[in-house]
Amino acid sequence: MTKVLIDIASQGDAxxxxxxxxxxxxxxxxxxxxxxxxxxxxRPSDEFWGKAIAAVRRQxxxxxxxxxxxxxxxTNPPEKQMLQNLGFDFVYDKTVLDTLDSSNLDNVxxxxxxxxxxFF
Numbered sequence: 001m002t003k004v005l006i007d008i009a010s011q012g013d014a015x016x017x018x019x020x021x022x023x024x025x026x027x028x029x030x031x032x033x034x035x036x037x038x039x040x041x042x043r044p045s046d047e048f049w050g051k052a053i054a055a056v057r058r059q060x061x062x063x064x065x066x067x068x069x070x071x072x073x074x075t076n077p078p079e080k081q082m083l084q085n086l087g088f089d090f091v092y093d094k095t096v097l098d099t100l101d102s103s104n105l106d107n108v109x110x111x112x113x114x115x116x117x118x119f120f
Contacts, residue, residue, distance in 0.1 A: 020067030053087035
């Protein structure tokens with residue numbers, strides 16, 4: 001998959017990863033751990049995104065990484081923050097898009113007020 005990301009980076013300036021949190025080790029462990037163990041698979045020692053983003057940026061250092069993600073509280077720090085820690089430049093969830101799409105300024109203000117300062 002890292003080779004695919006490098007190929008994509010060679011053709012553009014940004015990569016968007018839908019549901020990027022689904023391949024975090026803790027998320028996989030909590031959702032598929034039993035199945036994986038039963039089939040002889042072990043948890044990776046490193047997070048995929050950290051290694052993959054570093055590999056892309058070695059060849060294409062200006063590549064922007066953006067992830068759609070949701071906090072399921074499976075990871076510490078929460079999923080969105082973990083993705084940023086692993087190298088994503090931007091992380092968003094669909095709630096932001098739905099709120100903006102509502103064309104209701106009060107909904108947008110309410111959403112912004114409901115977020116912690118760490119969100120921004």
